[in-house]
Amino acid sequence: MEEQLVVAQNEGDWLLAQDLLYRLRTLHEDTGDAELYKRYDDELDGVNRRISLLAQYAQRTLHDLRRQEMDRYAPETEFPEYNEAFADEWKERLRDINDRMLKRALIMTARDHIAGAGWKPLARGVVSRPCASSSPPRR
Numbered sequence: 001m002e003e004q005l006v007v008a009q010n011e012g013d014w015l016l017a018q019d020l021l022y023r024l025r026t027l028h029e030d031t032g033d034a035e036l037y038k039r040y041d042d043e044l045d046g047v048n049r050r051i052s053l054l055a056q057y058a059q060r061t062l063h064d065l066r067r068q069e070m071d072r073y074a075p076e077t078e079f080p081e082y083n084e085a086f087a088d089e090w091k092e093r094l095r096d097i098n099d100r101m102l103k104r105a106l107i108m109t110a111r112d113h114i115a116g117a118g119w120k121p122l123a124r125g126v127v128s129r130p131c132a133s134s135s136p137p138r139r
Contacts, residue, residue, distance in 0.1 A: 014054065015069045018047045059087060 001020055008016040025040035054062040063082045070079045 013065065013068060014047055014050050015065045016072070018044065018051060021047055059089075 005020045021040055021044040025044055028037040060082055067079050
């Protein structure tokens with residue numbers, strides 16, 4: 001399963017990676033190997049974030065991944081075509097956000113963050129978290 005996971009991550013098949021990580025995490029849930037369980041749990045969180053970003057900003061890509069998943073698990077089932085009507089929905093939700101609002105939100109976040117350490121740890125945290133377009137985590 002580990003080899004399949006690496007292939008899925010390298011190919012950007014995030015739904016398969018999610019499925020495999022969920023299974024691996026579940027297999028190690030009560031084995032006493034807390035470190036391995038945590039590793040799978042952390043990787044699953046990262047993949048879930050990627051899928052969430054795809055759902056928000058790259059619906060066509062997520063649709064293609066869902067088609068692949070359906071072909072993998074139920075090839076005889078017909079899968080609907082992508083609906084363009086909702087393709088730019090995310091742009092509409094963000095339309096009224098401007099630079100001033102974003103800057104103010106960032107200032108408030110840095111000021112009110114529980115650690116109270118300013119910008120540096122927040123920026124480090126953003127950079128260290130995988131996003132939908134970044135490369136897969138290293139093993």
